[in-house]
Amino acid sequence: MALTRVIAEHPLSKYLVNERLPHAWCPGCGLGITLGAILRAVDRKVREGKIDIKKLVLVSGIGCSARASFYVRFDSAHTIHGRAIPFATGAKLANPSLEVIVFGGDGDIAGIGGNHLIHAARRNMDLLVFMVSNLVYAMTGGQVAPTTPTGLFTTTTPYGNPERPINVVKLVASQNPNYVARASATHPALIEQYTYRALGMEGFRFIEVISMCPEVFGRHIGYNDPVSLYKAIKSKTRVKARPSLDEADYDWNHGWVLGEFIIKNNPGYLRTTGRWRA
Amino acid sequence: MRADYITTNIAIAEGAMAAGLMFYAGYPITPASDLFEYLASVLPSRNGVVAQFEDEIASINAVIGASWAGVKAMTATSGPGFSLMVEGLGLAIITEAPLVVVDIMRAGPSTGVPTKATQSDVYQVRFSSHGIYSIPVLVPWSAQEGFDLAVKAFNIAERLRTPVVLLSDAVLAHAWEKVSLRSSEEIQVVNRKKPKNLEEGMFPFKPENDLVPPMPCFGEGFGVKVESLSHDERGWYAPDNETYKKLVWRLVKKIENNMSLIWDSERYFTNDAEYAIVAYGSVARPAYAAVKEFRREGYKFGLYRLKTLWPFNDRDVANSLRKIKKVFVVENNEGKMYREIARSVKSAEVISVPLINLEVPPPEEIEEAVKEWL
Numbered sequence: 001m002a003l004t005r006v007i008a009e010h011p012l013s014k015y016l017v018n019e020r021l022p023h024a025w026c027p028g029c030g031l032g033i034t035l036g037a038i039l040r041a042v043d044r045k046v047r048e049g050k051i052d053i054k055k056l057v058l059v060s061g062i063g064c065s066a067r068a069s070f071y072v073r074f075d076s077a078h079t080i081h082g083r084a085i086p087f088a089t090g091a092k093l094a095n096p097s098l099e100v101i102v103f104g105g106d107g108d109i110a111g112i113g114g115n116h117l118i119h120a121a122r123r124n125m126d127l128l129v130f131m132v133s134n135l136v137y138a139m140t141g142g143q144v145a146p147t148t149p150t151g152l153f154t155t156t157t158p159y160g161n162p163e164r165p166i167n168v169v170k171l172v173a174s175q176n177p178n179y180v181a182r183a184s185a186t187h188p189a190l191i192e193q194y195t196y197r198a199l200g201m202e203g204f205r206f207i208e209v210i211s212m213c214p215e216v217f218g219r220h221i222g223y224n225d226p227v228s229l230y231k232a233i234k235s236k237t238r239v240k241a242r243p244s245l246d247e248a249d250y251d252w253n254h255g256w257v258l259g260e261f262i263i264k265n266n267p268g269y270l271r272t273t274g275r276w277r278a
Numbered sequence: 279m280r281a282d283y284i285t286t287n288i289a290i291a292e293g294a295m296a297a298g299l300m301f302y303a304g305y306p307i308t309p310a311s312d313l314f315e316y317l318a319s320v321l322p323s324r325n326g327v328v329a330q331f332e333d334e335i336a337s338i339n340a341v342i343g344a345s346w347a348g349v350k351a352m353t354a355t356s357g358p359g360f361s362l363m364v365e366g367l368g369l370a371i372i373t374e375a376p377l378v379v380v381d382i383m384r385a386g387p388s389t390g391v392p393t394k395a396t397q398s399d400v401y402q403v404r405f406s407s408h409g410i411y412s413i414p415v416l417v418p419w420s421a422q423e424g425f426d427l428a429v430k431a432f433n434i435a436e437r438l439r440t441p442v443v444l445l446s447d448a449v450l451a452h453a454w455e456k457v458s459l460r461s462s463e464e465i466q467v468v469n470r471k472k473p474k475n476l477e478e479g480m481f482p483f484k485p486e487n488d489l490v491p492p493m494p495c496f497g498e499g500f501g502v503k504v505e506s507l508s509h510d511e512r513g514w515y516a517p518d519n520e521t522y523k524k525l526v527w528r529l530v531k532k533i534e535n536n537m538s539l540i541w542d543s544e545r546y547f548t549n550d551a552e553y554a555i556v557a558y559g560s561v562a563r564p565a566y567a568a569v570k571e572f573r574r575e576g577y578k579f580g581l582y583r584l585k586t587l588w589p590f591n592d593r594d595v596a597n598s599l600r601k602i603k604k605v606f607v608v609e610n611n612e613g614k615m616y617r618e619i620a621r622s623v624k625s626a627e628v629i630s631v632p633l634i635n636l637e638v639p640p641p642e643e644i645e646e647a648v649k650e651w652l
Contacts, residue, residue: 017501020514054499059343062506069503070515075496077346077504078515079339080369086336090343090351091496093327094301098347098497119332275327 028226030185293428
């Protein structure tokens with residue numbers, strides 16, 4: 001008897017446009033890990049009969065992360081830089097039976113799209129938003145991002161980033177949405193766990209995923225291979241069950257606290273406007 | 279059918295609802311806000327959605343999202359807001375999302391004079407998105423036409439899977455007039471083509487003979503790929519020359535080749551005319567009065583009024599003005615559409631009469647300016 005079992009196809013292949021694989025993401029990138037973890041949570045919800053895959057929509061903006069829309073087999077939209085959240089909001093309001101996921105990067109969601117993020121959270125809009133933070137504008141070649149920790153070198157901060165990074169967990173939490181969590185691509189089980197909880201919940205849900213960009217982030221700050229960057233990020237993350245918002249602060253030396261910062265069950269936008277459908 | 283005494287803004291809202299509007303997203307801006315307020319008061323009772331967003335960028339993107347979720351959607355704004363919407367307009371064009379943008383022109387550039395009208399946006403609405411495309415732009419001259427062209431704008435949007443601009447202005451916006459309002463049953467309502475089977479639904483950008491693809495939408499089980507990048511018929515990114523050329527030529531030709539669905543113009547007193555004024559929108563009103571006055575004075579004047587600005591119909595313009603000796607293009611701007619008229623009309627002298635007037639040039643001002651050339 002063979003020691004290994006040959007699996008004819010990827011366990012998530014029914015959720016993937018397999019003809020478009022392999023994906024465009026670099027070796028060592030956290031995006032594939034993140035998408036895989038999300039799809040495993042989706043699969044659990046589908047198998048439990050809690051999500052109809054025909055009603056699931058993934059909306060992305062522009063950037064490395066936005067390419068996720070290429071690879072999912074269910075409905076998806078690759079829109080414009082920063083605008084995934086309003087596009088997704090329009091789709092959800094027009095057809096409340098849809099479960100709409102936004103999948104974007106930190107530049108997309110917190111930089112150019114930051115205003116849309118704040119207002120969607122304020123409305124407790126019935127969306128699940130993932131922000132994959134690789135701490136850099138990667139697709140354009142490694143420019144400083146709003147999330148880049150102070151002091152780090154990027155192509156547009158060749159003398160070190162003089163600015164302070166944005167704390168998106170705190171920013172979103174200040175608008176009192178229903179769910180705010182932070183995970184990391186170094187902890188895929190957490191991404192799956194948080195996604196599983198947030199899928200199908202009412203109101204605005206936000207999950208930040210700290211991620212690795214070895215190509216145009218790690219190499220600029222002295223991590224010359226994907227493994228060393230992965231190990232560095234992993235060593236800078238600490239998991240807590242229900243951290244306080246003050247623990248959401250981060251910098252390059254102290255790293256990130258991962259966990260579920262906010263879990264609430266307030267009425268979402270659709271319920272408050274009389275359009276909620278369970 | 280019922281008659282009501284309403285503004286052009288309200289007439290446009292009524293026309294949109296008769297055509298099947300179910301989703302409106304907007305941001306307050308003079309002189310478009312009261313159209314928004316009116317819909318906010320009446321559309322929810324028709325099961326439609328009205329939402330105010332954080333800016334015009336969000337508004338148009340929400341409208342595109344709603345269109346892809348299968349409903350008829352619209353936003354309204356003025357020049358400064360349209361400037362912010364241009365990015366989203368490009369997304370609507372390349373993803374072929376049917377929707378209507380109402381641009382109620384005010385005096386620009388920049389903040390300009392928010393409460394006053396000029397015809398400053400006639401190029402902005404046509405050319406401001408980057409890339410290669412064509413977009414229909416309809417221009418009413420009355421509250422009644424606000425209603426009629428709102429219906430037509432939705433029908434074109436759905437028929438050709440394209441954004442359509444309805445171009446009004448600050449004077450028309452708040453002009454009260456009697457309007458015949460017809461219900462959905464009393465007008466022709468066009469709905470987008472849908473895929474006939476799963477196979478068709480897998481190709482959201484595969485055109486039929488009219489160059490328009492049937493439109494699968496979210497939640498219908500097709501696994502639709504909405505793509506802002508250059509894409510093939512499946513909606514898959516393809517950066518090659520062949521795919522790109524095929525896509526953008528189709529985006530242009532599905533509009534230009536369907537000119538007969540879009541183009542409309544009207545002629546008044548042109549049968550025996552030696553001179554003609556060409557005008558559109560609010561300026562066509564005093565131009566009409568000026569033409570009548572000229573005729574009283576013995577000058578054989580006619581009026582040729584554009585109801586569509588884009589795509590520009592060279593042939594209709596040239597034919598309509600072929601017996602005219604002198605053509606005067608009267609506009610409330612520096613002479614924008616003049617260039618198109620002069621390019622199309624080879625048989626007559628075409629003279630630009632740019633009358634910038636925040637109150638709309640009165641007939642006397644038009645007569646005076648035109649007489650200098652007689």
